[in-house]
Amino acid sequence: MNPTRRLVLALLKYPVPYSAFDGEQVRVKPPKCYFDTEKKIVNWAFGRPFTRGEVAHFTSRDVDDEKPSRRTLDSSLMEIADDIAYGVHDLEDIVARDMVDKGDVLDGLRPVFRDCSTTIGPGDKAVSLREFDKCLFADSFERKQFIGKLVNLFVTTSEIKERCVVSHPLLKYYIGFEPLVGALLKALKDLTYRLVIDRAEVQQLERRGQHVVNKLFEELVAAPDRLIPRNAREALDEDDPVERRVCDYIAGMTDRYAEKIYKRLFIPGEGSSHDEL
Numbered sequence: 656m657n658p659t660r661r662l663v664l665a666l667l668k669y670p671v672p673y674s675a676f677d678g679e680q681v682r683v684k685p686p687k688c689y690f691d692t693e694k695k696i697v698n699w700a701f702g703r704p705f706t707r708g709e710v711a712h713f714t715s716r717d718v719d720d721e722k723p724s725r726r727t728l729d730s731s732l733m734e735i736a737d738d739i740a741y742g743v744h745d746l747e748d749i750v751a752r753d754m755v756d757k758g759d760v761l762d763g764l765r766p767v768f769r770d771c772s773t774t775i776g777p778g779d780k781a782v783s784l785r786e787f788d789k790c791l792f793a794d795s796f797e798r799k800q801f802i803g804k805l806v807n808l809f810v811t812t813s814e815i816k817e818r819c820v821v822s823h824p825l826l827k828y829y830i831g832f833e834p835l836v837g838a839l840l841k842a843l844k845d846l847t848y849r850l851v852i853d854r855a856e857v858q859q860l861e862r863r864g865q866h867v868v869n870k871l872f873e874e875l876v877a878a879p880d881r882l883i884p885r886n887a888r889e890a891l892d893e894d895d896p897v898e899r900r901v902c903d904y905i906a907g908m909t910d911r912y913a914e915k916i917y918k919r920l921f922i923p924g925e926g927s928s929h930d931e932l
Contacts, residue, residue, distance in 0.1 A: 660699070660700045660701075660702070661727075661729065661825065663696060663697070663699075663700035664700050664701075664727040664729065664730065664825060665727060665729035665730050665733065666730070667689065667697065667700065667726075667727070667730060668687075668726060668730055668733075668734065669687040669688050669689060669722060669723045670689070670697070670701075670713060670714045670723055670725065670726075671686075671687075671688050671689070671714060671715075671716045671723040672688060672689060672690075672691050672694060672697075673686065673688045673689070673690050673691050674691050675688065675716045676688065676716070686722065687722035687723060688723070690899065692895060692896070692899060701713075701714065704823065705823055705826065706822075706823075708821075709821040709822065709823055709826055712725075712820055712821060713725050713821065713826050725818075726829060727825050727826060727829070728815075728824065728825055728828045728829055728830070729825075731829035731830045731831070732830045734830075735809075735813055735830045735831075738840060738844065739806060739809045739810065739840065741844055741847065742809075742840045742841075742843035742844040742847065743802060743805050743806055743809070743843060744802070745847045745851075746760075746791075746843055746846060746847050747791075747798065747802045749847065749850070749851050750791055750792060750798065751795070751798065754850075754851055755846075755850045755851065757788070757791075757792050759846075759850055760787065760791070760792075760846060760850070761784065761787060761788055763842060763845070763846045763849070763850070764784055764787060764839075764842055764843075764846070765784065766842075767835075767838050767839050767842045768783065768784040775808075775835050775836060775839050776808045776812060776836060777812065780804070780807060780808045780811060780812070781808075782801075782804060782805060782808060782839075786801060786804075787801075808836065809832070809836065809840055812832060812833065812836050813830050813831070813832055814830070814831065814832070814833070815828050815829070815830060816828070816829055816830070816831040817829075864910075867913055867914065867917045868905060868913070870917065870920075870921065871905055871913060871916060871917060871920070872901055872902070872905060874920055875901045875904065875905070876897060876898055876901045879897055879900065879901055882920075883901070883904055887904055887907075888900075891903055891904060
């Protein structure tokens, strides 16, 4: 693959290197960034025709944010699509599966709507808190219709915005929302996180996943040539540090594959030399 600069920048969701973050913060929670080993291709992507000032502004870390917030036009478009899917369809799923209470959802959205008569969006695309009450928790057909209306609202009201401090179109322009529509989407995402992802039962599963990944990394990095299958080792970049190669190997695992490797390594009586991985 021989990607263009524009493709690389579209995929670069967080244009700040790992080394830009404080060591203590990194140990507590991995930052949103790219690895310093990828600086060569990132520097190439930010080469001509961008000016040094534009690149310095775009790739600098905002100390008030926990993650970089600047994205190119293409990357911001993908981010908006991801946010819509997460904020709308994930909420639809948890409502359909009776994982949330109607009152909690309405209470979480009420500050955005201010009162029940407030609508968000233009004309017939506008939605109200009453519609969330009536339609989101209705039968499957009515809920699907309302979800379609929400998606249509976010897609059709997204607009091209601009940064005044840079001039090149790929860095200057990005996709965003007018404030109230953006606040609604953020509220939907926050609801999904607070009512489901942040629940103790889900956090327990996440903690278990972190434990599995950490233990696999510790064990594999100690003896990668003996513990990583040959075909997998050959697919990794031999010029990368061993830690990066092990990370890439683990990142390519499915949940089931990771659990099987974990059991073979750490659970007595699990697995045999004849298992097909």
